[in-house]
Structure formats: structure tokens, C-alpha cells
Amino acid sequence: MKYIQTEFSGPLIGTVHIPGAKNSSLALLAAACLADNIVTLEGIPRIDDVRIIADIGRDIGMKLRQEGGQVIIDPRWIHSSMIDPGKASSYRASYYFAGALLSKFGRVTIGLPGGDDFVTRPIDQHIKVFKALGAQVHLFKDYYEVEAAELKGADIYFDTITSGATINAMLAAVLAKGRTQLRNAAIDPEVCDTANFLNQLGARIYGAGTEFIRIEGVSYLNGGTHTVIPDRLIAGAFLMAAGLHGGQVTVMDVIPEHLGSCLAKMEEIGMYVECGESQITAFGTNSLKATRIRTGMYPNFATDLQQPMTALLLQGKGKSIVTERVYPNRFAHVPQLRRLGAEIELRQESAFISGGRPLHGGWVHATDVRAGTCLLMAGLAAEGSTCITGVEHIERGYEDVISSFRSIGAKLSMRELDAQEHPSKIRESH
Ligand SMILES: CC(=O)N[C@H]1[C@@H](OP(=O)(O)OP(=O)(O)OC[C@H]2O[C@@H](n3ccc(=O)[nH]c3=O)[C@H](O)[C@@H]2O)O[C@H](CO)[C@@H](O)[C@@H]1O
Numbered sequence: 001m002k003y004i005q006t007e008f009s010g011p012l013i014g015t016v017h018i019p020g021a022k023n024s025s026l027a028l029l030a031a032a033c034l035a036d037n038i039v040t041l042e043g044i045p046r047i048d049d050v051r052i053i054a055d056i057g058r059d060i061g062m063k064l065r066q067e068g069g070q071v072i073i074d075p076r077w078i079h080s081s082m083i084d085p086g087k088a089s090s091y092r093a094s095y096y097f098a099g100a101l102l103s104k105f106g107r108v109t110i111g112l113p114g115g116d117d118f119v120t121r122p123i124d125q126h127i128k129v130f131k132a133l134g135a136q137v138h139l140f141k142d143y144y145e146v147e148a149a150e151l152k153g154a155d156i157y158f159d160t161i162t163s164g165a166t167i168n169a170m171l172a173a174v175l176a177k178g179r180t181q182l183r184n185a186a187i188d189p190e191v192c193d194t195a196n197f198l199n200q201l202g203a204r205i206y207g208a209g210t211e212f213i214r215i216e217g218v219s220y221l222n223g224g225t226h227t228v229i230p231d232r233l234i235a236g237a238f239l240m241a242a243g244l245h246g247g248q249v250t251v252m253d254v255i256p257e258h259l260g261s262c263l264a265k266m267e268e269i270g271m272y273v274e275c276g277e278s279q280i281t282a283f284g285t286n287s288l289k290a291t292r293i294r295t296g297m298y299p300n301f302a303t304d305l306q307q308p309m310t311a312l313l314l315q316g317k318g319k320s321i322v323t324e325r326v327y328p329n330r331f332a333h334v335p336q337l338r339r340l341g342a343e344i345e346l347r348q349e350s351a352f353i354s355g356g357r358p359l360h361g362g363w364v365h366a367t368d369v370r371a372g373t374c375l376l377m378a379g380l381a382a383e384g385s386t387c388i389t390g391v392e393h394i395e396r397g398y399e400d401v402i403s404s405f406r407s408i409g410a411k412l413s414m415r416e417l418d419a420q421e422h423p424s425k426i427r428e429s430h
């Protein structure tokens with residue numbers, strides 16, 4: 001079993017090139033199924049979730065090859081819409097295959113979504129969309145089936161703002177008959193990226209990036225080329241790493257506007273931020289201040305950034321409060337941080353962080369990708385060695401976590417637990 005060992009590292013200084021966004025890539029790769037010709041996607045990260053999609057793609061006849069920084073997809077040979085339940089359930093965004101394959105095949109059988117299991121993650125709004133467009137949904141123990149003789153445009157109001165269901169609605173509606181209107185839609189950059197990609201293939205989606213999206217159904221989509229947007233969540237975490245001990249980190253190939261709330265909060269705790277056209281530099285300080293964070297859907301502070309922010313707030317003097325409004329129980333990193341000496345109290349949907357206390361090394365377990373980033377950062381700030389298990393979760397989101405953190409001077413390495421020490425160390429880290 002693999003684990004990551006970190007050592008206390010001084011100020012983190014350097015430049016990191018940011019890869020394409022995981023959460024956009026997972027939607028775009030499924031969206032490519034809708035095309036009637038070859039699609040080229042640039043900037044898709046080499047992460048585990050993408051490898052699973054490639055595997056699913058091979059099973060259903062979607063030809064997919066990676067050439068340099070491009071993924072070339074030939075969807076013309078897709079012959080099946082039965083997705084292996086085990087593969088679908090090994091990552092979250094498999095639900096996009098349901099939206100994308102429904103109009104072409106009239107029936108999709110697919111495993112229930114997996115991915116980071118930090119709390120319950122309902123899919124009722126996805127189901128609402130399919131039903132509104134005229135489909136029937138049958139739920140079974142490990143999989144579900146969506147079936148529709150014909151998809152017809154509909155007026156859909158989301159009961160909660162969800163990026164996943166907004167994207168899935170666009171995928172299902174682009175080839176539906178007539179007009180679909182989405183109200184209370186998510187306005188995340190990943191929603192816009194998916195709409196831009198589909199429009200480039202010939203879809204007619206209007207208003208993505210606002211809470212009202214109109215989709216005029218078309219009868220087919222062409223092939224085309226698209227570059228995925230940069231990963232704002234990875235960029236945010238690297239910028240925060242500059243704050244650990246007064247470092248200086250530049251992230252390249254980013255869209256600074258996508259990080260508005262994150263940068264504002266970093267400045268609020270005493271960091272300094274400089275934005276260029278496609279790069280951001282963050283400067284740390286040795287006297288970070290405490291603050292309050294409340295997560296929310298874009299453009300609010302992202303739920304996926306509260307964990308690395310928590311690692312940073314442990315360094316700030318005073319009491320910080322992180323309130324989680326998107327996934328109220330997304331605090332699996334907190335008991336792990338306590339093993340390193342962090343003083344954090346959990347009450348309902350808030351974490352009360354007593355900053356400025358020294359951290360020490362220990363064995364900890366990453367339960368999801370962002371918890372992993374948080375533990376990595378805490379490990380770099382802790383005295384001694386910190387060993388992080390659950391590397392598979394971190395690798396769902398990072399291409400090469402070791403090299404990218406090393407490039408800013410972090411001391412860390414990937415290690416293998418030998419069979420004998422395995423059981424006790426696992427117990428220690430869980
Ligand atoms: C693969 C991907 O893109 N993952 C991201 C996506 O997840 P995901 O697509 O699962 O998240 P959503 O944006 O859909 O969820 C937002 C909120 O809506 C709720 N909800 C969602 C769907 C539904 O049918 N019913 C419902 O109630 C969720 O419980 C949550 O409170 O957005 C999350 C919120 O920014 C991020 O943490 C994830 O990194």
C-alpha cells in the first residue's frame with residue numbers, strides 16, 4: 001500500500017503549471033459521446049478518474065487515445081449504453097454518461113455514482129431532469145436504468161443549485177425535441193465550459209453562466225476541438241500553500257476570475273495576491289490572521305477549498321470558523337488533523353479552529369481528494385514526519401502530486417508500506 005511521507009518544509013517558493021479541471025474534464029469526456037464525429041479535447045489531466053472513463057469508453061465502443069496533451073475521441077463506434085456498474089461506481093461523475101447516452105440509445109443502464117464519500121450525495125435533481133424530459137428512471141440496489149422512447153424539451157426548476165445536475169440536464173437536452181429551460185441553474189465555470197464545448201459542436205445552449213439556461217434541441221452534433229478550463233481548485237490549494245510559512249507561489253495557465261472568493265479570503269487573512277492575465281502569485285506572511293469562511297455554490301467560497309484553507313487557518317493566530325453549507329458534514333479531515341495536534345471543534349456544520357498551535361507529525365488517512373490536500377499541507381507545516389494513507393483519493397484529483405509540490409520546495413515522497421508493518425500502520429492512520 002502506498003503512502004505519502006511529508007517533512008516540515010520551510011517557505012514554499014516556486015511556480016506550478018495548472019492542469020485542466022478534473023470536474024470539467026469528467027463532463028466533457030462524457031459529452032463527447034453526443035458527437036457524430038471526432039472530438040479532440042486539450043488539457044485533460046492524467047488522473048485516475050479519466051483512466052476509468054477511458055476504460056468505460058472502451059467497453060461501450062468509444063475510441064479514445066491520448067496524444068501528448070490531447071485526448072482524441074471517436075464516438076462513432078459506440079454500440080452500447082450499458083455501463084459496467086463497478087466502473088461507474090468507482091467515480092462520481094459517471095452520471096454524465098446517463099445524460100449523454102440517453103438521447104442516442106433511448107436506454108442507459110449504469111452503476112450508482114461513487115467518488116468521494118464524505119457525506120450523502122443525492123442525485124434526486126438528476127432524476128428530476130430525466131423524468132421532466134420524458135424518461136423513466138428505475139433504481140436498483142447497485143445500479144439504475146434510465147429509459148425514454150423520445151426526449152422532449154421541458155421547463156425545469158432546480159430545487160437546489162447543483163452543478164452536476166445542471167450539466168447533466170444540458171447533456172440530456174441538447175438532442176431533445178424542442179426547447180428546454182433550466183431555472184435556478186448552477187453558474188460554475190465547469191457548467192460554462194461544458195456549454196461552450198457543446199455549442200462548438202453545434203448545440204444551441206444560451207445563458208450558461210447565469211441561473212437561467214435555454215437549450216434549443218438540435219438533431220445532431222458535429223465533431224470539434226476544445227480546451228478544458230484550468231483547475232481552479234488545484235490552483236487555489238497551491239496558492240494557499242504559499243501562506244504556510246511566508247512563501248511565494250505562482251500558478252500559471254489559470255483564469256484568475258474563477259478564484260475570486262478564494263483570493264479575497266486569502267487577502268483577508270493577511271496574504272498578498274497579484275493577478276496577471278493567466279497567472280496568479282500569492283505571497284505569504286509570518287503572521288496570518290483568523291477569519292470566518294462560509295462555503296457555497298459558485299461564486300461563493302468552494303466546498304472543495306475549505307479543507308486546504310483549514311490547514312492554512314491552523315497557522316493563523318486566533319479562532320477561525322469554517323461553515324460548510326454545501327455538504328454540511330464534509331469534515332472528515334478534522335479528526336485526522338487532530339492527530340497532528342490541531343485544535344478544532346466541530347459543532348453542527350461548523351469547524352471552530354484554534355490557530356497558531358504547533359503541529360507534530362503522525363499517521364493520518366485521506367478520505368477524499370481535498371482532505372488529502374489539506375493533510376499534505378498540514379504535514380508540511382508539522383514538525384517531524386507525517387505519513388498520509390489513502391493516496392488513491394489524492395490521485396483522483398492530482399496528476400503528479402509529489403512532483404508538483406516538490407517544485408515549490410516541499411519535502412515529500414511516495415512510499416510503500418511493507419506487508420509486515422501494514423496492519424498496524426493502517427490502524428494508526430484510520
Ligand atoms: C465531479 C464534480 O464536478 N464534482 C464536484 C461537484 O459535485 P456534485 O456534482 O456532486 O455537486 P453538486 O453541485 O451537484 O451539489 C451541490 C449541492 O446540491 C446537492 N444536490 C446535488 C444533486 C442532486 O441531485 N441533489 C442535491 O440535493 C448536493 O447535496 C450539494 O449540497 O460539485 C461539488 C460542489 O461544488 C464539488 O464539491 C465536487 O467537486
Ligand SMILES: C=C(OP(=O)(O)O)C(=O)O
Nearest residue numbers: 092093115116304369370
Ligand atoms: C468532491 C470531489 O470530487 P467528486 O465529486 O468527484 O467526488 C472533489 O473534486 O473535491
